[in-house]
Amino acid sequence: MxxxxxxxxxxxxxxxxxxxxxxxxxxxxxxxxxxxxxxxxxxxxxxxxxxxxxxxxxxxxxxxxxxxxxxxxxxxxxxxxxxxxxxxxxxxxxxxxxxxxxxxxxxxxxxxxxxxxxxxxxxxxxxxxxxxxxxxxxxxxxxxxxxxxxxxxxxxxxxxxxxxxxxxxxxxxxxxxxxxxxxxxxxxxxxxxxxxxxxxxxxxxxxxxxxxxNDQLSLSSVVKKLYGAGKNSSTRFIEKYPDEYSKLAYIKADVRYSPYLLKSLVILIKPMLPALVGMLERCITRTILPYSISKVLVKYVSGLYYLQGTYETKKGFNKG
The missing domain is CATH 3.90.550.10 (Spore Coat Polysaccharide Biosynthesis Protein SpsA; Chain A)
Known part of the structure; x- marks a missing residue:
């Protein structure tokens, strides 16, 4: 009691x-x-x-x-x-x-x-x-x-x-x-x-x-949050803590730090992302793929959404 x-x-x-x-x-x-x-x-x-x-x-x-x-x-x-x-x-x-x-x-x-x-x-x-x-x-x-x-x-x-x-x-x-x-x-x-x-x-x-x-996660909810973090919050964090950001894995999926290669990837992959999420969501729900493979795919798809978010940030961003 x-x-x-x-x-x-x-x-x-x-x-x-x-x-x-x-x-x-x-x-x-x-x-x-x-x-x-x-x-x-x-x-x-x-x-x-x-x-x-x-x-x-x-x-x-x-x-x-x-x-x-x-x-x-x-x-x-x-x-x-x-x-x-x-x-x-x-x-x-x-x-x-x-x-x-x-x-x-x-x-x-x-x-x-x-x-x-x-x-x-x-x-x-x-x-x-x-x-x-x-x-x-x-x-x-x-x-x-x-x-x-x-x-x-x-x-x-x-x-x-x-x-x-x-x-x-x-x-x-x-x-x-x-x-x-x-x-x-x-x-x-x-x-x-x-x-x-x-x-x-x-x-x-x-x-x-x-x-x-206790929440029931889904790939759709996860990538939505990562897209928003890349588009909105990441800019503020970089302004305040540029050195800390450079140590994070996020920088590998940030178009502002590798504009030529990553910009081309965003343009190429963007039309495919919704279908990719839907397909992977079904694979996860039905346990079609081994956990180890699904985990890697989730990380890559999540990274692509974060990348898309950074691509769509407001113009005028300065990395300092």
Whole structure:
């Protein structure tokens, strides 16, 4: 049974910020996993659900005993995850903020306590680990990506993780200005982590803090996000962190860095991309190809969409 998490003046507060756009069928499960958390006696939490301008306003159907621990923040228009997360952080005043995606449920009741233990050791930022439990191609793919990010973290690349589950000391978050709201989706996580690293934030990874990523991915949704990241967010990131961008694999699929060869490839391949996605989607769904081959094809097709996005960026871009 969870320890009483309700806040009073004697307790330290952990604010939990969850951005949502349109109906999310996993939100209730995520909230339920939070309500089950066993916090240390001197801590409590408050959850801020940020409705990022949903077409149909998000409604909460939660047990009556938990209503006092949840607030709903509504934004008039869809402004992107950076704005939504910032607004959720502004709504609270806890000394620590946990950012959590709506489709990520805490796997064990000890998750928040383990994160707070890292905070009390003196860490300013602490990441959890992502696990996809579905058992299909996309689950295996995501789990490999999560393992790779963790490996790179241990090798010193502390900006390799994601905002799906991470906790940050409020005063550090405020000192870097929160998320850069120029980003709608893509690179906003790495940008924030680099900003925190730049001011000397102490960062840890608590791999025992696991969240189940419950969303059902598709190739169409993946390539759409990569196209948007290439077209929109990448320009801002390059302006701020050109040296960091040059170290990332994205640069290999950026037309601005190899204009003659890659521009020709974009023009040649663009008409074929939708059919290619549809064909590969069917192969993945029906398990026609071995996982190893499908994985490589997904990476290449995703790269082509990112490439197309960089090709369609606004004119006047300067690599610096």
């Amino acid at each position: 969870a320890i009483d998490s309700k806040c009073n003046h004697s307790k330290k507060v952990l604010d939990i910020v969850i951005p949502v756009y349109n109906d999310n069928p996993y939100l209730l499960g995520t909230l339920t996993s939070i309500f089950k958390q066993q916090l240390p006696n001197d801590w409590c939490f408050h959850v801020y659900i940020v409705d990022d301008g949903s077409e149909v306003p998000v409604s909460l159907d939660i047990p009556k005993e938990n209503t006092s621990t949840v607030s709903l923040v509504r934004l008039e228009k869809n402004s992107g995850c950076s704005v939504a997360r910032n607004q959720g952080a502004i709504a609270g005043n806890g000394e620590v903020i946990l950012f959590l995606d709506a489709d990520c449920s805490l796997a064990k009741a000890s998750a928040l306590a383990l994160l707070l233990k890292e905070y009390e050791k003196g860490y300013d930022v602490c990441f959890g680990q992502i696990y996809a439990p579905q058992g299909d191609f996309w689950a295996k793919y995501q789990n490999e990506v999560a393992r790779d990010r963790a490996d790179r973290f241990y090798e010193g690349e502390h900006s390799s993780m994601t905002t799906q589950v991470f906790m940050v000391r409020r005063n550090k978050f405020k000192s870097v200005g929160g998320f850069d709201e120029s980003y709608h989706f893509g690179f906003e996580d790495r940008d924030l982590f680099l900003s925190l690293i730049k001011i000397g934030a102490k960062i840890s990874l608590a791999e025992k803090v696991v969240v189940n990523h």
